[in-house]
Amino acid sequence: MSGILTYALHYENEVNKNSLGAVSEAARLAKEIGGEAHAVVVGEDISDELCQSLGAYGASKVYRAHAPDGLAQPVVDVMAKLISDHGYSYALFGGGLLGFEIGAGLTARLNAGVTMEVTEVKAVAGKLVAVRPILQDSAVVDSGYVSEPGIIIGRLNAFEADASSNGASAQVEDVEVELSEWSTKATMVTRGEQRGAEVNIEDADTLVAGGRGLGKADGFSELCEPLAEALGGAVAATRAVVDAGWYSYSAQIGQTGKTVAPKLYLAAGISGAIQHKVGMQAAENIVAINKDPNAPIFEFSDLGVVGDLNKIIPKLTEAVKAKRGG
């Protein structure tokens, strides 16, 4: 069977948006190469409704396996067995931490080719070709697979969720898979802990985002917050500074954070790594202030300012206040 198997991540009885994108993309591609798109859901307490709901995104069958939630290796066991038993040609993942880990595990288990950070998948003569930007997006590689299965791991937001098969319900099949001994050696202690205050950045028209270039946690209160206030916007942050405890997790942009598309995105001291870029590149206007003229963010900003943000931002804040009559 030349089908495509995807993994659908779920949490609190809801399927992850990037997983819905992966299921939709698998359904679209399966049609082109002549096969079906099936999905795998793994967890401890998964409802029939949650599984069936993937039908709207084009999955004709959903396998449900009982195993610990939120860990990759049990899913590798489940998917490896399904691929071996049913001969899927490809396994496809949306952008996310677990997708990377599961895809990588399958690569080893099945001696399969893997392509990651994929932004587009093409069907060429019944086979899939993964398109992947490399080297900070300075080149784009078309990658083919010399054997089946091929593992495709998407970049965050690369695949759009498409619920146009609305009304279709996926067939649900329970599968029992014996976990590998090493897959039982990791135990979730706490999951989904929120750190820092709850802030809403997704509805803001203007975001002032701070990165490691701020130099210290106080950079947020001293520079970003006053400027955001003057502009009538909110403050966002990169993963590096959130992990460092400088700012709230709920304000984080990018991979494992939020995806935003404000009218103005002002990046202060942000180098512009891909994992950040994927969360904010849809912003209408991107302004970057960074002292490093080689920072990748200048390659996709509309206005780049090379300079010391400690000098520029206080004056900019005053000037914006004066202009907006605040």
Add this chain to the structure above:
Amino acid sequence: MKICVLVKEVPDAAVEKRIDSGSKRLDRSGEKNLNPFDTHAIEAAMQVKEGGAVDVDEVVAVTMGPESAFRALHKAVSLGADRSVHLTDEALVDSDCCATGYALAKVLEQESPDLVLLGQQSDDGECYTMGAIVADHLKMPSLTQVIKMDVEEGKLRCERQAEYGYDTVEVNLPAVISVGDAINEPRYPSLKAIMGAKKKQLDTKSIGDVGIEADRVGTGGSRTSVLAVNPPPAKQAGEIIEDEDTNETVEKIVAWLDERKLLV
């Protein structure tokens, strides 16, 4: 306890990277450096060793790469590793992720470490995947993108950011852990350590030395093939202001924002 740290030599971030049009592979000539994420992995190993919670007998840096990659090992050793292993063989050239993970796992098998550490991504290519590939070959539990790691006898307590917030996971040893750059602030090597690096044991291994099957590595063993390398979609370059006179710079920024009606 024995810790192996996987390291990689990558093109220096300050040097322009390019794809060789003939081989369609990353041109790895030019300035090289130890992958920055790997310095965090070495630091994590050193903190386990110096932390006192467990006894660490040795920290071994392991790399796979061309002859020149010994420089990454020297750097790793100058940062505290006790010795290093360099897997290098013509047969390995052009290995993809799948083949590379297999080859590294074979070297590690021979070392039989209790803990394998690596950086969560390399500056030049394979993102996030190598830890999980190696772990499955070694039949070890694994977590990637870990930003806090506490060691107890026989197990680790790890924290990382996942899709829905921070997860805390307990992992039994032996295990493979890839670390993010928030996990620590790597030390700078002392001049003495840099000078001494060349004197520490460095074992060079060929594929035969570690039992790698030749048909599972290199071009023939790779499961992906590069069909084409294209330039990225053209994006109009943005305007750049170099800040010389800050008052003037600010005026320009405000005018730019005002023109786009972003200050209403």
